[in-house]
Amino acid sequence: MRKAVLTGVLLSLAGCGQGDSLERISGPTMGSSYTVQYVRTPWGPAPEQVRREVERILEGIDKRFSTYRSDSLTEAFNRLPANSCQPMPADVLELVRVGEQLAQQSDGAFDLTVEPLLDLWGFGPQSRSEKVPDAQALAATRQRVGHGHLRIVGEQLCKDAPVEVDFNSIAAGHAVDLLVERLKALGVADLLVEATGELKAIGRKPDGSHWNVALELPRDDRQIAQQVLAVDGFGVSTSGDYRNYFEENGQRYSHTFDARLGKPVKHDLAAVTVFDRSTLMADGYSTLLFILGPERGWEFALQHEIAAVFVTRVADGFVSRSTPAFAQVNKQ
Template sequence: MSDLMNWRVCVVVLFGLLAGCGKGDPLETFGGPTMGSTYSIKYVRHAGLPAPDDVRTEVEKILADVDREMSTYRSDSDIEVFNALPANRCQSMPASVLELVRVGEQLSIESEGSYDLTVEPLMNLWGFGPQGREEKVPDPKALAEVRQRVGHAHLHIDGDQLCKDAAVEVDFNSIAAGYAVDTIAARLEAMGIHDYLAEATGELKAAGKKPDGSPWRIALEEPRDDRQVAERILAVDGYGVSTSGDYRNYFEQGGQRFSHTFDARTGEPVSHNLASVTVIHPSTLMADGLSTLLLILGPERGWDYAEKHDIGAFFVIRADTGFVTRTSHAFQRLSGEKTE
């Protein structure tokens, strides 16, 4: 499989005690490289299920399809061929790509334009994108020019075609891994596998139980640059989980920190004190996109959005003494915490 994308390195969901012990059917585990990172599948092999090699073949076919359709790191992918088109052009697209465009439009509208799939030119300009050459604060004139090519309103769908009225470039990095995990989970279910944990680049979905009958558990990482520290342990059954953060992919200039997370309205990296957000959602695709959206909005606007839309969200906020955490009411309910 090709090296798809350097997806969001800020995704920091860790695995807890997954394998379990004691009696039960065997736990099958496999994984490998994908999307510039890795994927991992764990499932309980009950009697009558397909052979492990057949399961792996199905999973890697899904990942290869996502690579071919959505990668911004290969020039022949469907989305990169579209990105190379000039303004006022259309291209036929797979249904999966059109689905993600529609999800991106929804999230863009609900965030009043802060979240946007067309930020790739901005990421390149600041040095974070696939064509980025140097991480630095760009010239104001260059920034103003690039901002003319950013905005979901420049995209529209016509039948099976994706069209643009400006030379926009679409970047699915904030939702494609979640989509891949959901697609893998659906395929596992169709194969009769109902006890599993599917993960790609840190986005994950778990269902059922481990071989010993205990729940799948994951650990949320405290946002530190030097080492990984478990902040919170969660039992997950039937939900997708995604974490976005700004503390691993950034640069500093003039004493100021610039992260790779952009507010499309300003064309600049976010500058608030929200370090990371974890979202729990029945759809890993939506958890993926919403964790990015909430990170962009920041600790106050993001909190208000999560409460308004009943989103399970765990916020880690920088403070003078280190980090403080805040959980939405939906997260408290889903994780079994006591509500305020």
């Protein structure tokens, strides 16, 4: 259920600033990159302070949620045997609760405990190679997957089976929300924050125009902007199968898993983009909708009034459609 590599899937089109009033900082994070653009005012924080705060928050996210560093809290929990508990910070427990909500809403298709499946199929941190596993290995691995094996006891995360959690479907959205709230607390009112492709835009650019976000056509050969939107106050997240996959015997296998089957999803939905006031929820819902596919995902989005754009493969290219709730997003 790992998210697509989204750097470039949502391209910030910030335009030109006026003098030194438009600041931009960027760097590596969570195996990808981040970019923060904001309007600097005479009474606002210095760029050096902004960079320090941004990198402090992102380093904390990495130490809590990364599955690629052995010293993270997530990996320490994943190494624990069944019937174990570990104290966790409040935001880790919050994301576990969000994961449980999404799991229940999707009847178990979304699941934070798919890490063993990711490794088995070649997409996880302990992967050896991308391949279709044999039936016996798949059956054994599925015994170590299931959100129902997690529970929160006070300030501890506990498990009654040797499950392993993977927050990659929601951690980046959470990081963006933390960055936005911190920058607002520092006095920054107009900004666009992006981390690993998840982003949120608030306010306007120095020339008074809105921040623009381009939705990319889901092609793996080149980047083509399908639609450009003016966004204010929304988090944006895209999930798709066109950047992180492998092919075997003519079959395409995505990095996104339906936990109920223990296999990558297989349908004609190429990408889904979700807009939500919470980037965390945009992140989670884009994954959930992509797992459910073009029909069930569309029905779910309508039922829950989710602002989303679905891009589906057809014989001669792609077809795009947006939910009614999407109409409130574009400010142009």
